[in-house]
Amino acid sequence: MSMVQHAPPDGGQPFGGTHPGGGAYDAQRGPAGPARPVNPQRATRWVWSLVGAIVAGVAVAGLARCFVGSAAGLWVDELAFVGSERGRDQLEPISHVVLSVVSVPFLVVAMIAVVAIALARRRWGDAARAVIVVVGANLFTQVFKKMVERPDLAGMPSLDNSLPSGHTTVAASVSAVALLVAPRAARPFVAILGGAYTAATAVATMSLGWHRPSDVIAAIAVVTAWTLLIMVPGSGRRADGFPGSPGRVAASLVLGGVAIGGIAVGVVTLLTTLAGVDLAATYTEARDAFDGAGLLLAYGGSAAAVVGCAAASAWAQLLARR
Known part of the structure; x- marks a missing residue:
């Protein structure tokens, strides 16, 4: 049946027409008001999430190739x-305190807590995404670790592969899902706190001699890839507010500054250390070629890079979460 507009007897607005104010008009309900503005970033959020996930995934493979599969990377x-x-x-007492909470029961309790928060907020999708991130990232870390073989090289101690770090994966995944289910107003604080906790856990594993720098950076990249990838399906929905709140801007500046500064220090340290490595030397000769200051620089610079990577991960997730 065709729809025909008829003018009312008094010559007013046609039934089913447009209200003079610019919005839709309904004969029974009256004017609906002007059209609601659409957040222009709604259409691009999924691109940010997808590109970030791909970059993080490539970083995991690149770290394994460079720092486990090559002689130069192994030396550095x-x-x-x-x-x-x-x-x-x-540092040992502080490191043990930081790492004492990292365990399977801690991971389970944390996952139950974030799911409960999501359900209380009626965010069913966020609850499902939190479970996928925690389970997926931690299982992937354990499987990937078994798949990569660490070669014996020039007298270097023969050890099983430890990339990615399981402890760092646990901490980073808990931080990620906390940000995922947090209310919008709390996200800047949660992002900074989560990045700090991830960095503290990662550096603690290094300071105790449990893991190398590449192990913990790879773990951060694993969680980042899973988190950003799982955000892609929900990135097309309307954002729950515009992104320019003062707290969010401040958190982005802090995380971005730490990320850029830390990674820059790490890159400079990497190049400096690599320039001093004799790949033809034995393990003992290569180690003795670096005095205490050189070894401390290698460790300190890599720790700065780890802090920068943790900040970059939290920064990317905050921007993708909107």
Whole structure:
């Protein structure tokens, strides 16, 4: 049946027409008001999430290839690992406190807590995404670790592959899902706190000699990839507010500054250490070629890179979460 507009007897607005104010008009309900403005970033959020997930995934493969599969990477990683012995006695008590909470029960309790928060807020999708991130990232870390073989090289101690770090994956995944289910107003604070917790856990594993720098950076990248990838399906829905709140801008500046600064220090340290490595030397000769200051620089610079990567991960997730 065709729809025909008829003018009312008094010559007013046609039934079913347009209200003079610009909105839709209904004969029974009256004017609906002007059209609601659409957030222009709604259409691009999924692109940010997808590109970030791809970059993080490539980083995991690249770290394994460069720092486990190549002689130069193995040497640099090993020298930073040896450098972690410097000051270990002073940092050991703090490191044990940080790592004492990282366990399977802690992961389960944290996952139950974030799911409960999401359900209380009626965010059913966020609850499902939190479970996928925690389970997926931690299972992937364990499987990937078994798939990568660490070669024996020039007298270097023969050890099983430890990339990615399981402890760092747990901490980073808990931080990620906390941000995922947090109310919008709390996200800037949660992002900074989560980045700090991830960085503290990662550096603690290094300071105790449990992991090398590449192990913990790879773990951060694993969680980042899973988190951003799982955000893609929900990134097309309307954002729950515009992104320019003062708290969010401040958090972005802090996280971005730490990320850029830390990674820059790490890159400079990497190049400096690599320039001093003799790939033809034996393990003992290569180690003795670096004095205490050189080893401390390798460790300190890599720790700065780890802090920068943790900040970059939290920064990317905050921007993708809107």
